[in-house]
Amino acid sequence: MSAPLTETAAWQALQAHFESVRHVHLRDLFAADPQRGERLSAEGAGLYLDYSKHRVTDETLELLLDLARSRQLEARRDAMLSGEKINATEGRAVLHTALRAPRGQEILVDGRNVVPEVHEVLDRMAAFAEQIREGQWLGQTGRPIRAVVNIGIGGSDLGPVMAYEALKHYAQRDLTMRFVSNVDGTDLVEKTRDLNPEETLFIVSSKTFTTQETMANAQSARAWLLAALGDDAAVARHFVAVSTNAEAVQKFGIDTANMFGFWDWVGGRYSMDSAIGLSLMLAIGPEGFRELLAGFHAMDEHFASAPLKANLPVLMALLGVWYNNFFDAQTLAVLPYDQYLAYFPAYLQQLDMESNGKHVTLDGHEVAYQTGPVVWGQPGTNGQHAFYQLIHQGTKLIPCDFIAFAQTLNSLPLPGGAPHHDLLMANVFAQTEALAFGKTLPEVLAEGVAPELAPHRVFEGNRPTSTVLADRLTPHTLGALIALYEHKVFVQGVIWDVNSFDQWGVELGKVLAGRIVKELGADEPELGHDSSTNALIRRYRARR
Numbered sequence: 001m002s003a004p005l006t007e008t009a010a011w012q013a014l015q016a017h018f019e020s021v022r023h024v025h026l027r028d029l030f031a032a033d034p035q036r037g038e039r040l041s042a043e044g045a046g047l048y049l050d051y052s053k054h055r056v057t058d059e060t061l062e063l064l065l066d067l068a069r070s071r072q073l074e075a076r077r078d079a080m081l082s083g084e085k086i087n088a089t090e091g092r093a094v095l096h097t098a099l100r101a102p103r104g105q106e107i108l109v110d111g112r113n114v115v116p117e118v119h120e121v122l123d124r125m126a127a128f129a130e131q132i133r134e135g136q137w138l139g140q141t142g143r144p145i146r147a148v149v150n151i152g153i154g155g156s157d158l159g160p161v162m163a164y165e166a167l168k169h170y171a172q173r174d175l176t177m178r179f180v181s182n183v184d185g186t187d188l189v190e191k192t193r194d195l196n197p198e199e200t201l202f203i204v205s206s207k208t209f210t211t212q213e214t215m216a217n218a219q220s221a222r223a224w225l226l227a228a229l230g231d232d233a234a235v236a237r238h239f240v241a242v243s244t245n246a247e248a249v250q251k252f253g254i255d256t257a258n259m260f261g262f263w264d265w266v267g268g269r270y271s272m273d274s275a276i277g278l279s280l281m282l283a284i285g286p287e288g289f290r291e292l293l294a295g296f297h298a299m300d301e302h303f304a305s306a307p308l309k310a311n312l313p314v315l316m317a318l319l320g321v322w323y324n325n326f327f328d329a330q331t332l333a334v335l336p337y338d339q340y341l342a343y344f345p346a347y348l349q350q351l352d353m354e355s356n357g358k359h360v361t362l363d364g365h366e367v368a369y370q371t372g373p374v375v376w377g378q379p380g381t382n383g384q385h386a387f388y389q390l391i392h393q394g395t396k397l398i399p400c401d402f403i404a405f406a407q408t409l410n411s412l413p414l415p416g417g418a419p420h421h422d423l424l425m426a427n428v429f430a431q432t433e434a435l436a437f438g439k440t441l442p443e444v445l446a447e448g449v450a451p452e453l454a455p456h457r458v459f460e461g462n463r464p465t466s467t468v469l470a471d472r473l474t475p476h477t478l479g480a481l482i483a484l485y486e487h488k489v490f491v492q493g494v495i496w497d498v499n500s501f502d503q504w505g506v507e508l509g510k511v512l513a514g515r516i517v518k519e520l521g522a523d524e525p526e527l528g529h530d531s532s533t534n535a536l537i538r539r540y541r542a543r544r
């Protein structure tokens with residue numbers, strides 16, 4: 001990358017522009033343009049984005065788009081999509097988009113078309129999924145599998161569990177699905193206590209097959225199984241693996257015939273649509289899974305071809321940069337108004353924060369600006385009765401993404417009142433309206449509120465929100481929604497000139513834990529840590 005970001009003309013133009021518009025109120029922007037609510041919207045892959053309630057003028061948007069162009073966004077995007085090794089610190093291509101490429105497409109990595117391999121694994125997954133779903137895959141004692149436990153962590157857990165919860169409506173309900181991630185034994189114990197080992201299948205999901213938590217849980221799961229079934233041979237009927245590391249899978253004792261592979265060009269947090277999604281495919285079936293992939297692909301195509309100014313991931317990314325880097329907003333709240341999306345914010349935390357939580361540029365220079373935001377959120381309406389107070393009246397600026405669906409999957413009429421879904425949606429619209437427009441002091445006083453109470457009742461407004469509105473939560477919609485955020489994160493990484501595809505920041509803690517665990521063993525160790533760590537270790541040893 002040529003000039004450092006903050007020294008580019010595009011950045012400086014934005015900085016100057018920011019000074020002139022920072023106090024402009026959404027009330028005035030809307031008053032000045034009756035069409036704004038429809039004009040500042042875009043559509044792609046079945047998702048409608050209303051970005052009119054953002055503190056931007058047409059000039060802001062132009063300048064943000066200039067910034068994107070000045071960072072060669074389109075060329076960088078095309079480099080990713082065509083399999084260039086843009087993950088420079090690990091020397092890898094970044095091709096999660098190939099996971100949803102239709103059969104027949106060609107995407108080359110080191111001169112080799114990877115799409116046929118993707119479909120070969122998908123086909124094997126589908127055949128396996130059908131066997132499980134139809135009760136044809138039998139456990140060691142001849143009983144069909146009725147419970148599936150995915151063991152994995154990070155990208156090998158958050159995507160699968162989020163997507164399973166999101167698409168539960170489409171799941172085969174006589175298959176119990178569980179997700180174990182934490183190395184805290186409680187997780188495995190609680191998730192298996194009511195399961196019958198004879199009818200349980202474990203999917204050990206780990207890209208590297210070396211992750212401490214997953215390996216520990218997999219071993220304990222094997223012990224749980226063998227305690228009931230005795231015979232080592234049971235492992236072959238009750239364990240499958242999803243990994244890129246065939247050697248380690250074999251070493252663990254899982255037949256590689258029962259392994260579903262993926263590739264080093266799929267990052268862990270970008271892997272839920274690879275074989276890592278096997279648990280989801282078991283739940284919703286191969287057809288549903290293919291629909292999900294089609295949704296991802298539809299958004300990939302939108303991202304690849306829509307003009308930047310109508311490109312959903314690009315718009316969302318640039319608006320994020322606007323608040324993160326000019327308004328100094330520290331966080332982004334993601335607020336899905338759909339109970340099925342309860343795990344979506346947690347999933348996005350890894351996707352966004354592990355990707356763009358970086359402090360150096362691609363060529364290793366310390367950045368002189370903020371990079372990735374803190375991402376957080378809860379499904380609505382619950383959050384409204386908890387933390388929204390701070391968003392409405394606190395001193396921090398918190399841009400919010402509202403996500404909602406025109407049709408519910410569980411229509412529940414209320415006798416004599418509006419149905420549940422209307423109540424839910426009324427809250428989406430009311431929240432974004434209240435956040436944008438607030439309530440002024442004269443308005444509060446006009447309601448007859450006592451002057452000394454009035455300041456407490458004022459809503460400043462001018463709180464920015466995006467609303468993503470889709471027709472219905474389907475596998476296709478979910479795929480499009482995930483891809484929207486994947487590409488948003490990519491665009492921001494391009495603007496900030498960071499490598500969004502490595503995660504060295506998780507290493508140090510892992511290495512230290514490996515060292516410390518040896519010091520927790522039977523013999524009193526010589527402790528060479530700082531005095532705090534030493535004291536904590538001693539106290540633990542004395543009291544456990």
Ligand SMILES: O=P(O)(O)OC[C@H]1O[C@H](O)[C@H](O)[C@@H](O)[C@@H]1O
Pocket residue numbers: 153154155156205206207208209210211214268269354503506
């Ligand atoms: O799939 P695995 O190799 O077990 O990795 C699981 C997770 O752990 C790592 O520490 C990374 O931070 C994550 O990006 C990854 O998804």
